[in-house]
Amino acid sequence: MIEYIGITVLWIFLYGYLIIASIDFGAGFYSFYAKMTDKKHTIRQVIDRYLSPVWEVTNVFLVFFFVGLIGFFPATAYYYGTALLVPGTVALILLAIRGSFYAFANYGARENNFYLFLYGLTGLFIPASLSTVLTISEGGFISVEGGDVKLLMGELFTSPYSWTVVLLAITSVLFISASFLTFYAKRAGDRDAHELMRKFTLIWSGPTILFSFLIFVTLRNHNAEHFNAMLEIRWIFLFSLLSFLTAVSLIYKRKRTGIAFIFVCFQFAFAFFGYGYTHLPYLLYPHLTIYENVTSPEMGIALIMAFIAGLMLLIPSLFLLLRLFIFNVEYARGEKKTY
C-alpha cells in the first residue's frame, strides 16, 4: 500500500514539475527570441510578469521529487546516484546557470543579452538532460555487476529511443509553454503577444505529437514488455490524443484559450500517467521495483503524514500565489492595484 501511495504522490509531483517547468523553460526561450527579434513590448512583458513571482517555486517541485524518491525508495539513491554522476552534473550545471542568471538579469539592474541567451538556451537543454533519467529507467543503459553500477554512455548516445525522448522533451516544453502563454497573453489583453504565441503553439503541435508517436515505435524495440503494457491500456493514450486535438483546434479558432490550456494539461496527464502506470512495478528496469525496494512501513507512514501536513500548508499558499499573480487580470495587464 505504501509503495502505491508513495509512487502516486511522487508521480503527481513530477507531473506538476513537467507542466510548470515546461512553461518556465519555454518562456525563457520565447523571451530570448522576442528580445532578438525586437518584440520586447509584446510578449516579453507578459512573460516577465508571469515568471518573476513563480520561478523559485518551479525548482522546488524537482527537489521534492528526488528527495521523496529517496525517502520512499532508498535504493534508488544507490543505483541512480552511482550511475548518474556525469549526466546529473550536466543537468545541475545547466539548472545552476539558468537559476542564477535569471536572478542576475532580473534583479541585476541591467539588461544583458548574454544572461538572457544563457537563460533561454538552458531552458531547452535542461529538459533534454533530465529526460535521460526516464530513458535510463527503461533498462539497458546500466550495467550492474556485483554491487558495481555503471552507466553505459555508448548505449545511451546511440539509442534511437533515447534521442526520441530528448526530442519529445524539447518540443513538449515549447508546446506547453506556448499554449499557456497564448492563454496568459489573451487574458492580459495583449493582442500581438496572443497572436505570436498562438502561432508558436500551432508550429510546435505537429512535432510534439509526431515524437509522442515515435516514442511508441522506438520503445517497442527497446523494452517490449513496457510497450505491450502500454498497448493494453491504449485507450488512455487515445484520450491524450483527443485532448491534444481539442486544445489545438480551440487555439486555432482563437477561442477559449484557458480551456485549451487545460486540455493541453489533460493531454500530458493522460500520456504521463499512462506511461508511468505501465512502467510499474519497475523503478529501474529490471533491477528495482516498488515492491522490493520500498522503505519500512514506519518511515512510509511518517512520510505520508508529513506529506499531508505539508499539503495543508502549501495548497492555500499556492492558491494565494495564483490568485495574486496568474489569475489576476489587473496584474497580468501590468496595472497596479491595491486592496
Added chain:
Amino acid sequence: MIEDPVIMSRWLTFITLAFHIILATLGVGIPIFFSIAEYIGIKRKDPHYLLLAKRWTRGYTILVAVGVVTGTIIGLQLSLLWPSFMNASGHVISLPLFMETFAFFFEAVFLGIYLYTWDRFKNRIYHWLLSIPIVIGSTGSAFFITSVNAFMNTPLGFDVDNGELTNVQPLVAMFNPAFPSKFSHVLTSAYLTGAFILASIAAFQLLRGRTHVYYKKALHLAMIGCFVFSIATVINGDFSGKFLASYQPEKLAAAEWHFETEDRAKLVLGGILDPDEQEVKYGIEIPLALSIIAFNSPDAEVIGLNEFPEELWPPLMIHYFFNFMVSAGMFLAGISFIYIIFYYVNRFNALSPWLLRAIAISGPLSILTMESGWIMTEVGRQPWILRGFLKVSEAATTSEHVFEMMVVYVVLYFTLGILLPIILIRVFSKKSVETELEKQQVIL
C-alpha cells in the same frame, strides 16, 4: 589522488558546501531583520525603516536565488557522490529531509508574493504579515536540515540486522541527541551572521562619509541583533561543548588536543602539536578550563583521545578551526557589547571611526567564523559519515569521473562567486538610498 573517488568526493562536497552555507546562513539569518524593520517602519510611520526592509529584501532575494541553485546542487550531489550513505539515510532520516523541501517551498511561495506586493495593500500590516511565513520557512529549513546533520553525528532510531536496517523509528532518528544543541547553535549563529553582515554594510557606508540618518538606523537595528544573538550563541555554544563531552568525546578531545583521560583537565589554546610525544608547544594553557567547559565542574573527568583506537581519531587540525571559531566569536560578541555600551552611555560615541571599522570587518569575519565552526564539526566527525555505522571511505561513489566533475563545479562556483558581489553592488548603487527616499516621500 585524483583517481581516488573517496578523496575527490570529499573535496567536491567540501567545496560545494563551503559555498552553499554562506548563502544558506544568510538566507536563514536575514529575513527576521527585514521583517522587524518593516514592522518598525509601519508602527512608527518611518519611511527609513520601510526602505531599509525593502533594500534588505532586495539583497536577500538575490542571495536566495543563488542559494536555491547551490542548494539544489548539494541536494542531488549527496546522492551522486555518496550513494551508499543516501541509501542508508533514505531508510532512517528521510523524514526531515522530505520536510525540509516543504519548508523551503513555503518560504519560496511567500517570498514571491512578498517581493511583488509592497504597494498592493492599503493596510501595510498585511504586507508585513507575509514576511512571517518567510521567517518560519527559512528557520524551518534550518531546523530540518540540521536534524539530518545531527543524525550523522549521533545516529539513532534503528537496528542493524545482518546489514539490513530494521525497527526504524523516524521520530527518534529525527530528534537524536545531537539535534537540540546543534540546531540552537546553527539558528542563532545564522541570525548573528546575518546581523553582522547587515551591520557591516551600514558601518561601511558611514565610514565612506554617508551621513544620512538612514544608515544610523540600519546600523543600530542590526547591532541590537548582533548583541542579542551573540549572547544566545555563546550560551548554546557552551551547550554544544557539553553535548560533545558526553556524546561525542572524541570530537571534543581532538578539538582540544586532549589525549589522556583526566579530571581537572586544562584547556589549550593555539600551539603546535608534537604528535609522537602528544605534547603541545607554545600553546596557552588554562588550568581546569576544559573540565568546566565539558561538565561545568573543575573536578570533572574529561575523556581523552587515547581511549579510542587511533584509526578512529578525527584529524587533529580541527583544533585550530575550533580555536578560531571561539576566539573570533568572542571578538564579535565583544564588538556588539562595546557598541551597545557606547550607544547608551552618552559620554561615548557609538559612531567613532575605530568602532565603525571594527564593525565593518565583523561581517566578513562572522562568515569566516561560521565556516570554521562548520569545518570543525564536519571534519571532527571523521572517519565516520554515520558515526559508528558507516565510514566515509565506504560510502563514496565508485565512479571514476569525480575529478572532472569537480573541475566543472569549481568553474561554476568561481563564476558565481565573482558575479554575485558585482551584481549586488550594482543593484544597490544604481538606486542610492538618498534618491529612493526622495521618491518614497512623494508617495507617502
